[in-house]
Amino acid sequence: MKRFFGFVKKEFYHIFRDVRTMLILFGIPIAQLLLFGTVIKNDIKDAEIAIYDQSKDEVTQEITAKLLSSGYFILDRNLESINDIEAIFKKGKVKEVIVFESNFGRLLEKEGKANVQIIADASDPNMGKLLANYTTGILNDYITKKMGEMKVPLQIKPEVRMFYNEELESVYLFVPGIMAMILMLISAMMTSISITREKELGTMEILLVSPLKPVQIILGKVAPYLGLSIINAFVIILIGNLVFGVPIVGSTILLMAETILFIMMALCLGIMISTAAKTQMVAMFISLIALMLPTILLSGFIFPVENMPMALQWLSSIMPPRWFIVILKNIMLKGTGLLYVWKETLILLAMTSVFTIVAVKKFKTRLE
Amino acid sequence: MIKVENISKSYDKVEALKDISFEVEKGELLGLIGPDGAGKTTLMRILMTLILQDRGNATMAGFDVVKSYKNIRLLVGYMPGRFSLYQDLSVEENLNFFATVFGTTIEENYDLIKDIYSQIEPFKTRLAGRLSGGMKQKLALSCALIHKPEILVLDEPTTGVDVVSRKEFWEMLKKLQQQGITILVSTPYMDEASLCDRVALIQKGQIMQIDSPSTIVENYTRKLFAVRSGEMYRLINDLRSFEKTDTAYAFGQYLHYTSKNDEVEATELEQYLLEKEHVQLQVFDIEPGIEDVFMELMSGKEL
Numbered sequence: 001m002k003r004f005f006g007f008v009k010k011e012f013y014h015i016f017r018d019v020r021t022m023l024i025l026f027g028i029p030i031a032q033l034l035l036f037g038t039v040i041k042n043d044i045k046d047a048e049i050a051i052y053d054q055s056k057d058e059v060t061q062e063i064t065a066k067l068l069s070s071g072y073f074i075l076d077r078n079l080e081s082i083n084d085i086e087a088i089f090k091k092g093k094v095k096e097v098i099v100f101e102s103n104f105g106r107l108l109e110k111e112g113k114a115n116v117q118i119i120a121d122a123s124d125p126n127m128g129k130l131l132a133n134y135t136t137g138i139l140n141d142y143i144t145k146k147m148g149e150m151k152v153p154l155q156i157k158p159e160v161r162m163f164y165n166e167e168l169e170s171v172y173l174f175v176p177g178i179m180a181m182i183l184m185l186i187s188a189m190m191t192s193i194s195i196t197r198e199k200e201l202g203t204m205e206i207l208l209v210s211p212l213k214p215v216q217i218i219l220g221k222v223a224p225y226l227g228l229s230i231i232n233a234f235v236i237i238l239i240g241n242l243v244f245g246v247p248i249v250g251s252t253i254l255l256m257a258e259t260i261l262f263i264m265m266a267l268c269l270g271i272m273i274s275t276a277a278k279t280q281m282v283a284m285f286i287s288l289i290a291l292m293l294p295t296i297l298l299s300g301f302i303f304p305v306e307n308m309p310m311a312l313q314w315l316s317s318i319m320p321p322r323w324f325i326v327i328l329k330n331i332m333l334k335g336t337g338l339l340y341v342w343k344e345t346l347i348l349l350a351m352t353s354v355f356t357i358v359a360v361k362k363f364k365t366r367l368e
Numbered sequence: 369m370i371k372v373e374n375i376s377k378s379y380d381k382v383e384a385l386k387d388i389s390f391e392v393e394k395g396e397l398l399g400l401i402g403p404d405g406a407g408k409t410t411l412m413r414i415l416m417t418l419i420l421q422d423r424g425n426a427t428m429a430g431f432d433v434v435k436s437y438k439n440i441r442l443l444v445g446y447m448p449g450r451f452s453l454y455q456d457l458s459v460e461e462n463l464n465f466f467a468t469v470f471g472t473t474i475e476e477n478y479d480l481i482k483d484i485y486s487q488i489e490p491f492k493t494r495l496a497g498r499l500s501g502g503m504k505q506k507l508a509l510s511c512a513l514i515h516k517p518e519i520l521v522l523d524e525p526t527t528g529v530d531v532v533s534r535k536e537f538w539e540m541l542k543k544l545q546q547q548g549i550t551i552l553v554s555t556p557y558m559d560e561a562s563l564c565d566r567v568a569l570i571q572k573g574q575i576m577q578i579d580s581p582s583t584i585v586e587n588y589t590r591k592l593f594a595v596r597s598g599e600m601y602r603l604i605n606d607l608r609s610f611e612k613t614d615t616a617y618a619f620g621q622y623l624h625y626t627s628k629n630d631e632v633e634a635t636e637l638e639q640y641l642l643e644k645e646h647v648q649l650q651v652f653d654i655e656p657g658i659e660d661v662f663m664e665l666m667s668g669k670e671l
Binding site: 002003005006007009010013014017018201202203205206207208209210211212365366367 | 413416417418419420437438441442444446448450451452453454455456457461464465466468469470471511
């Protein structure tokens with residue numbers, strides 16, 4: 001045990017003395033989080049909309065005028081038929097279509113209730129949701145003011161539909177996505193690099209000759225990064241919560257437990273990479289190309305998995321981050337418990353054990 | 369203490385070691401001497417259980433290098449050819465780390481490393497990467513000794529180290545030897561050979577001769593001349609174009625010269641060179657050194 005702690009202590013010296021390592025560990029996560037958070041816009045200006053007004057009465061004119069004068073929306077055109085909606089979305093310029101039902105004004109007056117449909121282009125899900133929110137906000141504002149004048153309870157019932165991405169997945173997904181990506185980067189890349197560095201500098205030769213067991217070397221390499229990655233996960237969740245308002249609806253303990261599982265998986269993957277790579281460069285390239293890009297592109301972080309071609313969907317199912325993102329989304333955003341994520345947890349567990357077995361088996365007790 | 373029997377090892381098509389056998393007694397200092405690529409490192413790595421031989425057996429302190437590698441790793445100290453300590457750790461941290469890894473402390477075995485470590489102790493907070501070449505080697509030796517090994521294997525410990533530090537280093541090895549540690553050391557410097565109890569001359573994966581340095585020199589029976597003139601470069605060319613010449617090598621300020629069948633006498637050689645209009649000419653007999661033996665062996669001739 002003393003040997004193990006001696007080894008861990010040495011690892012911490014390496015980490016804390018290397019500016020580059022420290023930067024990757026703590027600089028990049030925060031920078032990326034803030035970057036992604038800002039790129040996903042939080043305000044709307046001059047969004048192009050189309051209106052399909054089946055009523056064309058005083059009330060709909062008033063609402064239209066109110067929408068267009070808000071500064072958020074610009075009218076692209078008035079639509080004449082329900083079929084135009086699909087066509088105009090396909091052109092890509094118009095981001096939202098507002099449909100007033102026929103006799104809108106009269107219904108509102110007589111029954112105190114009228115329907116309006118808000119259809120947003122949710123291929124950019126964040127934008128879609130923001131547009132719909134702004135529109136309903138303006139509608140509500142109109143109703144409140146109208147109610148004051150008329151002294152009768154009024155209700156406009158907006159029915160919001162998100163085109164192309166009905167469930168509006170991945171609105172807050174960038175935080176779980178970045179978390180998966182960063183943990184993957186730090187855990188897998190840093191461990192694989194730190195092991196290959198020993199090989200490259202020749203210190204592995206001495207470690208092998210020492211009475212240290214392979215398991216001790218592996219665990220000694222993993223332990224510091226496990227600790228640091230957990231700290232990182234905390235920081236990411238905290239920044240997501242404080243800066244971007246990403247909620248944590250579900251159990252924090254479950255969230256942490258799942259995160260630790262994912263980190264372990266990534267660490268074992270890193271060790272597995274290091275058994276195959278001979279130099280730090282190779283280890284870095286494998287980590288970056290074989291792990292980072294699929295994490296970003298195939299895990300459902302940026303592009304929803306459901307929209308991928310079948311072949312890519314299959315490929316994405318062997319990407320560990322995909323399952324972790326599902327777990328995170330469920331716990332953080334939907335607040336569901338283990339009951340709903342046991343399958344994904346099991347998949348991660350299975351991946352972890354496979355990587356561990358391969359890593360330990362492939363770890364050489366000799367130089368060749 | 370070390371026993372090597374018919375060890376062979378190939379990398380792809382290159383035969384690094386060809387059927388090597390030798391033994392090292394307990395407390396002996398054996399030097400492996402040979403040029404780069406002779407197979408010294410490969411041999412040491414096999415003994416250090418770091419690579420597997422293709423054929424043959426080897427034991428260290430009675431333990432087989434393949435089957436009982438774990439036992440061997442507890443009782444050997446190893447210093448690889450390349451400086452293999454953590455450059456971003458200080459002198460003291462490095463030593464502490466290796467002490468911990470081997471389940472001991474600096475204090476426990478301080479006696480053994482005192483002579484060596486005391487020289488670098490003033491710099492103990494300095495990062496190992498910022499040490500000079502000689503100090504690095506002293507630190508590496510300290511680290512290899514920290515667990516009181518029975519056998520010490522040093523792969524070219526003095527390569528790239530200044531003359532003074534080299535001398536000091538060998539003095540340390542002698543002291544360690546007196547404490548009963550068996551030492552196997554490799555070096556490309558032949559002047560260090562005389563400091564070993566026995567030397568093994570190794571070339572192209574084969575041990576050409578293994579004996580005490582004095583016996584090796586005694587066995588050299590060729591007639592050897594030292595030659596010098598005002599124009600050394602022309603001298604070596606002239607000597608090599610002389611029909612009776614066997615070998616002519618530069619050795620410091622002189623050329624060492626042997627003739628075919630040792631038939632040339634000093635006077636004849638002098639006469640030949642005077643004809644070539646060499647000035648400030650010196651030709652005289654000299655006692656052979658281990659380098660001369662090695663040169664002879666390298667040229668592939670029997671003694």
